Amino acid sequence: MLNKIWISFFLIAAISAFSQLIFMGNGEILNQIMESIFNMAKTAFEISIGLTGVMVLWLGLMRVGEAGGVMKIISRLLAPFLSRLFPDVPKDHPAIGAMVMNLSANILGLDNAATPLGLKAMQELQALNPDRETASNAQIMFMVINTSSVTLIPVTIFTYLYQLGYPNPTELFIPILLATSCSSIAGLVAVSIYQRINLLTPVILSFLISFFAVIALLITYLLSLEQSAMKSFSLLLSNGLIFGIITFFIGLAAVRKVNVYEEFIDGAKDGFNIAISIIPYLVAMLVAIGVFRASGALDMILLALESIFRAIGNLLHSIGLLDYQGGPIAFIDALPTGLMKPLSGSAARGLMIETIKTHGVDSLVAKIVAVMQGSTETTFYIIAVYFGSVGIKKTRHAIPCGLIADFCGISAAIIICYLFFG
Numbered sequence: 126m127l128n129k130i131w132i133s134f135f136l137i138a139a140i141s142a143f144s145q146l147i148f149m150g151n152g153e154i155l156n157q158i159m160e161s162i163f164n165m166a167k168t169a170f171e172i173s174i175g176l177t178g179v180m181v182l183w184l185g186l187m188r189v190g191e192a193g194g195v196m197k198i199i200s201r202l203l204a205p206f207l208s209r210l211f212p213d214v215p216k217d218h219p220a221i222g223a224m225v226m227n228l229s230a231n232i233l234g235l236d237n238a239a240t241p242l243g244l245k246a247m248q249e250l251q252a253l254n255p256d257r258e259t260a261s262n263a264q265i266m267f268m269v270i271n272t273s274s275v276t277l278i279p280v281t282i283f284t285y286l287y288q289l290g291y292p293n294p295t296e297l298f299i300p301i302l303l304a305t306s307c308s309s310i311a312g313l314v315a316v317s318i319y320q321r322i323n324l325l326t327p328v329i330l331s332f333l334i335s336f337f338a339v340i341a342l343l344i345t346y347l348l349s350l351e352q353s354a355m356k357s358f359s360l361l362l363s364n365g366l367i368f369g370i371i372t373f374f375i376g377l378a379a380v381r382k383v384n385v386y387e388e389f390i391d392g393a394k395d396g397f398n399i400a401i402s403i404i405p406y407l408v409a410m411l412v413a414i415g416v417f418r419a420s421g422a423l424d425m426i427l428l429a430l431e432s433i434f435r436a437i438g439n440l441l442h443s444i445g446l447l448d449y450q451g452g453p454i455a456f457i458d459a460l461p462t463g464l465m466k467p468l469s470g471s472a473a474r475g476l477m478i479e480t481i482k483t484h485g486v487d488s489l490v491a492k493i494v495a496v497m498q499g500s501t502e503t504t505f506y507i508i509a510v511y512f513g514s515v516g517i518k519k520t521r522h523a524i525p526c527g528l529i530a531d532f533c534g535i536s537a538a539i540i541i542c543y544l545f546f547g
Contacts, residue, residue: 265523308500312527
């Protein structure tokens with residue numbers, strides 16, 4: 126699947142570029158494509174090198190946690206739930222603890238901590254994988270949960286909105302939570318159908334209900350605070366939990382007379398090796414996406430979708446089923462951000478900022494793109510990094526399930542924004 130998609134990006138880009146060259150005389154298009162190729166290759170390398178420091182830190186700490194017995198404690202606490210989602214993973218396996226730590230970091234919006242922990246989990250799952258080049262069921266489930274994971278505190282999005290002059294970013298708390306929850310549930314259901322996992326068992330249902338109840342209580346508390354107090358509490362909660370985890374890992378290992386320094390160094394060496402190993406996979410994926418964008422193919426797809434939706438909107442308006450007051454098809458201007466989100470997180474973020482600046486921070490489309498940005502993760506980036514770190518080449522149903530989650534999250538973002546602000 127990954128091979129076909131990669132080839133498709135280049136073929137579509139080539140058709141788009143040479144069509145513009147032949148029929149429109151646009152010789153500049155080839156310059157743009159070549160510039161994009163080298164820029165994206167450089168970006169991929171810089172991302173990988175930038176990950177090295179945090180990879181070394183967190184995988185060193187993970188090794189300390191394993192030696193101190195933290196991962197076994199986490200595994201036993203969550204074994205009843207995770208054993209049903211990951212039936213091929215033994216209850217006390219180190220992968221369980223790594224996955225829990227990764228998902229917790231994602232929920233808190235701690236990207237710097239989430240990626241190294243996710244790569245560690247993928248490495249542990251690879252140790253259980255009978256086919257080293259084909260993604261296992263457990264790896265696919267973990268990857269899709271990552272691409273659609275619930276983000277409780279979207280600090281990055283709120284920071285950008287504050288900088289752009291958005292008057293009250295906290296009003297997007299619940300819409301973002303609802304959209305990302307739809308994405309997560311869609312991804313979980315899609316993988317479960319493929320892998321024939323029953324999600325209607327009492328253990329899974331009780332865990333999910335309890336999880337979302339806790340989130341609802343925390344969100345209710347956060348919304349009761351003023352903007353400055355909410356931002357301070359969010360930072361305090363995130364930083365406090367991270368530092369608390371580090372202290373707990375080291376403290377428990379010291380109590381159990383583990384040589385903390387040596388364990389950290391051994392884990393840190395693994396982090397360096399993983400960070401370097403993902404460079405070829407990341408270069409391949411980002412270059413393909415860059416060529417696809419630079420060729421104008423994405424713009425043509427967006428233009429076609431815009432024409433289709435506007436035609437439908439005009440038809441519904443002509444027969445009295447749609448009132449254009451309030452911008453009922455404002456989501457069309459948000460589509461570039463939504464379509465770019467699975468391909469490139471930085472590009473989607475850039476489009477979000479550009480859209481908000483163009484249409485104003487108080488516009489409906491500004492709210493839609495902000496909620497879209499928080500509704501899901503970057504599927505192809507995560508696939509390239511996570512699967513590339515362990516040499517997975519055959520992704521099986523990972524990409525379809527990830528894209529289903531993306532589609533549901535982005536669609537939910539549009540619908541929810543109309544319900545809340547339309």
